Amino acid sequence: MFSVCVLALSSLAGCSKLAERPEPRSDYKAEVVNPDFSGGMLLPDGKTFLVWGTDSSLLRSVDGNQWSTVETTGSADLASAAADSTGKVIIAVGQQGAILRSVDGGRSFQAATNETTDTDLRAVTWHAASSAWIVAGTGGRILRSKDYGKTWTLVPSSVALDFHTLFVDPQTRNVLIGGDLGTVGVSSDGGASFRLASLGMPDPMTPITKFFRHGKMLLGTSTLGRLFSSNDGKSWQLAQTGTASAFIDSTADPARNTIVVTGHDGTLLRSADGGSTWDGLAVTTNDRVHYMSSVHFDPKRGFLVAVGHNGSIARSDNGGAGWISWSIGALELRGVIADTKRDLLAAYGPGGLIMTSGDGGGSWRAAQPALDVSLRDVAHAPQGPALIATGQLGAVVRSTDGGASWSSVEPAWPNPNTPPELRMIVETPARDGLLGVGPPGTIVRSNADGSVWSVKHFTPIESERAFTWALVDPKRAMLTAVEARGQMQLSSDGGATWRAVDAPAQNAEWPFWQGALLDSGTMIVAGRAGTAIRSDDSGATWTGIRTGTDKDLFGSFADRDLLFLFGQDGVLLRSADDGVTWKTVESTSDKELRRMLRDPASDGLVCFGTYGSMVRSDDRGLTWRAVKTNTDGALRKGVVDPKSGEMFIAGSRGAILRSRDGGRSWELLPSHTKRHFQSLTIVDNGDLLVVGERIVRLVRQSKS
Template sequence: MRPKERFTRALLAAVVGCLVVVARAEDRDIAFAYSAQVVNPKLTGSLYEPRSRTLLLWGTDGAILYSTDLGTWHNAPTPATADLARVAADADGKVLIAVGERGTILRSDDSGRRWHAVAAGGSDFDLRAVIHHASSGVWIAAGTRGTILRSLDSGRTWSALEHGLELSFETLYVEPASRALLIGGEAGLIGRSTDAGVSWLLTQIKMPEPVTPITAFRSLGDELIAMSALGRFLTSSDRGESWELQDMGANAYFTDATLDPVHSTLLLSSHTGDLFRREASDSSWEKVELTLDGQKRFVSAIRYDELTRSLLAVGHHGLAARSTDGGRQWHKIETGFASSMESLAQLDKGRYVGFGEGGYIVSSADSGKTWRRASPELSLNLREVVSVPDSDIMVASGELGGIVRSADSGRTWHLIDVRYPNMNTPPDLRSLLVAPGGKALVAAGAPGTIIRSEDGGQQWRIVHWTPLEKEEAFPWVLARGDSMTVIEARGSFYSSQDAGKSWHLTKLDTDRELWQGSVAAKGSVMLAGGQRGVAIRSVDGGRQWAHIDTGATEDLFGSYADEHSGDWFLLGGKGLILRSLDAGLHWQRAPSGTDRALRRMLRHSATNTLVAFGEFGSIVRSSDGGRTWQPIASGTDAELRKGLIEPRSGHMIIVGQQGVILRSTDAGKSWQRISSHTQRHFRSAVINPRNGDLIAVGERIVRLTRGSATSR
């Protein structure tokens, strides 16, 4: 090669190298925006707006869903994380108001597509009810601590009504004939207003102890029903001016009421599975047991269907039944689902939507004869989630042997049926990981269970099962190269050299439980730790283990192998950080600057900074390889559970309890909170490297879609 050519190539390589450095520096300055959606809220209420032909469902975590065809459901973005109690619409169906916990008021002026927060004048109360009084245009909201709010400007501003009561109001209602406002609450309280809520005549209904609350009103023909508990409800034949206490002599909590006009029959449903009916000519109520397959179940809703001139009842554990004789006899409807309907939305022309826990939605277009599931019940408490390499597949595992799977980067999820040897004792799947080679998934938990999937989590095979009476618990799985090891709490280790297809038992005597472990980025060293400072070590990929002396008596909740320096760390109670320079043979304490328990560690690769975190929002940081540590403010007291590195930017992310997601864009010096749209606890999270979506799991599944980036 000529000298000039060598110089040209060297210059070109230098320029390319500079461009790479610049690009990496730019990546480190990127700040991504995330938009969070709770995939599986508990849905508790519904509202059908006939003018826009829109059905809204709402529930926990500030969730509001809407649909115009009952097949496609859209998430309406809301600025709230509070559980929502009620949504009401004005006379035109355009302005909607939602209320909930901590004084939450949301307003929409486009039939529920978009929402913004409205000040309620405080957050030390929960709002339980809201209603629009069409004849006056006034909005009324009510809740705990005696709160009654009024709005005269279409829900934009609210003022509190002073009345001196501190009890909780549970329900609001507009009596159809007189247009009087009714309010019900604890201690048997009923109130009536004839001036659009300016003043109230409040009455405490006399009843035996314990006095039960008034929870809902229903207008059934010429009669008003006020529902309560312990088999009690009230009736009024003068539009709510006076009330008569009815006592069924049962412990029933009344859940719903309806009128069958064909048979001139009033019916009330209850959580015990008992129905109470009364014909127009009767003066007393008859109890009917809704028993299907020899069982009574919680009846959550009862409706009269005009097309079939029949009654429809739904409830828990797949309950659906029909009566054509005014509620005397009931016949089972096969829905094909075992999930519970917490309530039932009735639209027009025989259309119904049932909904409940975990985002469960089903619909019927033929008066309840057949049902179609729009969204499964995902009410699992999940412990771990992984991203399947080179795909948009996400798989999560958790309690009761639960496995859920998404093929579209967490947008939609499906329950995976795993047939365990004993379905009465399903495992608590605490560990889930991609097996060596990236082509299989392995999950493990207590009682001693290991399952494996070779098709991205669609089908699972039991590769190890220990009966419950043997008391095996698998809290952690380690993987490195072709080796995998399942840690058993009492010292029984199962190792695999074929990516989890077969497993071999090795035992180690220990008088303390083992809870977690880590594996070296290079080589075959594995480490496990646990109760009262116990730690063990393997140098052959988990085949054999030996005790090591840590010098600690604190519980060890986490361990970490620093791939940059080769150092090892053990983390534990009272802020314990132990550091080893010889692959875990000898340990020294490193003062952490906190007395809170530490659980996990994370490294910022661009600066070689280490961050450890744990209970009560504790975060400590080291910029010298773990020799010294400084406490860092996190802005939360939630327990922090899992650390991640954001693809492309290299920023650090930590998730934890109370819906906390923290991000640091300065190598752990400071932390900012990302909205997760929930306050439920997270245990784990994963980022899809293909598109940057963040999936957090625990008591909820939350998908955070990564939006456009801004340069910092």
């Protein structure tokens, strides 16, 4: 059958108290608009839905239709959650030893941290018989609590493998644990100790990811196969399927005495004899197989319902022998919560997706549409309250409620197979629309409120054209789209039509990355290896200039009559004659400098870039000194609040910085995520909206 290596685990003396992590004091409250949801449950009260996922995000609903963000702290991705028998105490666990605890039925959670934070907790369960909580994760970590999650006892482990699942057997009340290398463990004392068995799998030895009880049989799922126990986990049989499927979920059809198991590649296994024998079939949607993430039995209608990726919905009214399937759109359904009493289904997925059904999965509505987007820039529409954000894969999304909810308004792309990456948004000179630019060779324009977008210029990807920047000259009503290889595009009619102007590339490959515009109308564009060009006739002609450096120039800035270029290894150049000549200035930084801001109140300049690097000047850029930022992430974009004068910068690893003293000192604001940001803007009511791999609202709680 298999070889077994037995290891004993017991909760000897290691008491590890979890200290409550204090809520960071701030006048902003961060809310992640589009987390990726990976798990959900119906609480024991039979009324409350709870979903969880990345960025320490949880949503709660009492009717499946209206969902509210649960107040939490931290930014860890949550892998699992469980409730006690009353549903009042809920524990959620995740990355870096994160343990979130609720004592009010999931209305709010408090964060605590394990003394050992180099473990990712993957599973949690409540053992009612012993009134104990058990959590498990990477590095052989198992913790146990007997006081509703206030303090935790370390269960010593002699193994360093990763655990993936915990399960309380409803018949024996034993606790099962599954992990890497085919490891299965059983505890008969409420998780105080475990006996681990390492199953003798042939290579590759895959992890045990879930357990199920179907009548007399215990079932464990893994990649390539399943394992069974008919003696309450004392011994196990391994059954491989001959497929490469990773098995995800399982349920039983009690009306027909069948058991089904779903796989990631559309494979479905079915047993009609209590698990003794199994048949395999593939569930297809539109003639294609898809990841089937969840399956459950609908007692009202007497059929099985499975959901999966690409919006796949499948139903069977004959115990899984045959399936009818269809798609509800390009949606990644990662799981479903079934409320059989109220006949409600709630499916969840990435980008904050929540879909609900009140007819057993026959039809669905979006309680929260998916915002599975990676954004590069955000701006206000010239007219009305709308915010517009653009990004990868042609994403153009619009919000009219300060960023709380969004809808897609992207245009029809000439080639849907190669949608552009819209890197930058600018306002047209007449303030009657927005302009978006990006590779491959795309320029799009909106109407005044950002509700309608159209493609104004497009070159196919084979032409190898990429717009990297846009310059707006409102005095002369001119627009310039900077093209990486030098084929600039100019518009004198607000972006409706464009004409090409070739600029000297100076033998550099893809030399032009960004630019700046002086009030005089002089434009400077620069990029690779110190390459720079200049135009003093609204982009009609361009001339190459000598910068005196061969460093890559990632940023530029115009400050009234001054121009700055900066980039690789902290290089910083200054020009006081409209960009004709340049002088190197000592920046005091050896890191990449990418962007610059000016504080209107003090006339100070702040230049920032990678690894949290920042320098500041009080004398219009002649001398600079380093400024501490308290982050080592890349700082990408900054804004100045015209009302308060505060300065804000967004960057990687969830960094949001604020300065109240003209850039002399900075504080980190809570962002609720460690994902990377690209851009930010100030909402009319004083809130902040930050975009990138996540959309985050920083709602102002009080006036400064």
